[in-house]
Amino acid sequence: MDFQLSEDIQFLKRNVRDFVQTEVESVAAQIEQEDRIPEKIINMSKEMGLFGLSIPEEYEGLGIGMVGKCALYEEIGATHNGYTTLIGAHTGIGTVGIVEMGNEQQKRKYLPAMARGEKIGAFALTEPSAGSNATNLKTTAVKQGDKYILNGTKHYITNATEADVFTVMAVTDPGKGAKGITSFIVEKSFKGFQVGATEPKMGLRGSHSAEIIMEDCEVPIENVLGAEGQGYVNALKILANGRAGLAARNLGSCQKLLDLSVKYAQERIQFDVPIIEHQAVAHMIAEMAVDVESLRSFTYRVAWMVEQGMKVIKEAAMLKLFGSEAYNRVADKAVQVHGGIGYISDYPIERFFRDARITRIYEGTSEIQKNIIAGQLKKEYC
Incomplete structure (x- = not known):
């Protein structure tokens, strides 16, 4: 395995780090208070090409492989997670389906504008009756002439607004279960499509989730993504591909929390010595560092496997499970190291703690990842 980054990626990584530290961090408190990403930050992100990370150069994207993309996600993850999620959801599950499974006509129609950030992408699978049980979809798609008519409601859709x-x-064929699900490219402007109210959340302020409602929504037949009946398989591929990127974003947040904790533990004096000299604090910091380095190695290993075109269903599930659980452990210890100040909303530790919690739920819960891992192991040992 070779995790060596090209000079171009190293240059872009430094630029992203500078941008995150000087521009995004300076408005992190504003994002939290106003629940929106400043337009200036979004425009600067567009200029840097951050909305086109996953999109090939021939469609005006940066065409970066998974290892390079994870290196950039790691930098992006070190700042406000609302901003991180806006970018990550678009460049991950929001665009990867069209990149990987779209036909040439679809790619040329949608990807250039998405690469420029002129059109934002979102992924709509979850429904009130279909969360972890993703095959229990109630949204239907009925073919009528040269279009499909979609009816149903999705919720918790990141970037929906x-x-x-x-x-x-x-569902295009209710009698076939998972094999009766089809994926579609649906535009916000399509007749019968509506975005519902923004759903208030515990964290990830600035990143908005909402229902999408389709009432006799008319979708052209040419907007079927992949083959009819392959939607569930497509969804699994999209989610598996995105899990290395999500882990890299978690890694960036973990590293940020470790940096803040070590700095604070060296400066905070209790019983006449810096608290890092106390074994209880030192052990928490050591455990945080082990989680960070373990997650880093695992992330880039799976990213490399994706680049090689290897099957990563089990490994991606393991990485999603480990990465989200590690982020939550690190965030919890960071609060404990900082003590009372870690619980105060004027400081970033409290924000990271709240933002970390969703990582064990979205894009597949920790429990679902364990099911996937166990299922793959059963197949391997048969």
Whole structure:
């Protein structure tokens, strides 16, 4: 395995780090208070090409491989997670389906504008009755002439209020179970499509989730993504591909929390010595560092496997499980190291703690990842 980054990626990584530390960090408190990403930050992100990380150069993207993309996600993850999620959801599950499974006509129609950040992408699978049980979809798609008519509601859709292009899963053949699900490219402007109210959340302020409602929504037949009946398989591929990127974003947040904790533990004096000299604090910091380095190695290993075109269903699930659980452990210890100040909302530790919690739920809960891992192991040992 070779995790060596090209000079171009190293240069872009430094630029992203500088941008995150000087521009995004300076407005982190504003994002938290106003629950929105400043337009200036979004425009600067567009200029840097951050909305086109996953999109090939021929469609105006940066065309970066998974290892390089994770290196950039790691830098992006070190700042406000609302901003991180806006970018990550778009460049991950919001666009990867069209990149990997779209036909040439679809790619040329949608990807250039998405690469420029002119159109934001979102992924719509979850429904009130279909969360972890993703095959229990109620949204239907009925073919009528040269279009499909979609009816149903999706919820908890990240980027829903900002998105222009949605990858939507719907049932085209109720009698076939998972094999009766088809994926569609649905535009916000399509007749019968509506975005519901923004859903208030515990964390990730600035990143908005909402329902999308389709009432006799008319989708052209050419907007079927992949083959009819392959929607569930497509969804699994999209989610598996995105899990290395999500882990890299978690890694960036973990590293940030470790940096803040070590700095604070060296400066905070109790019983006449810096608290890092106390074994209880030192052990927490050591445990945080082990989680960070373990997550780093695991992330880049799976990213390399993705680049090689290897099957990563089990490894991606393991990485999603470990990465989200590690982030929560690190965030919890960071609060404990900082003591009372870690619980105060004027400081970033409290924010990271709240933001970390969703990582064990979205894009597949920790429990679902364990099911996937066990299922793959059963197949391997048969």
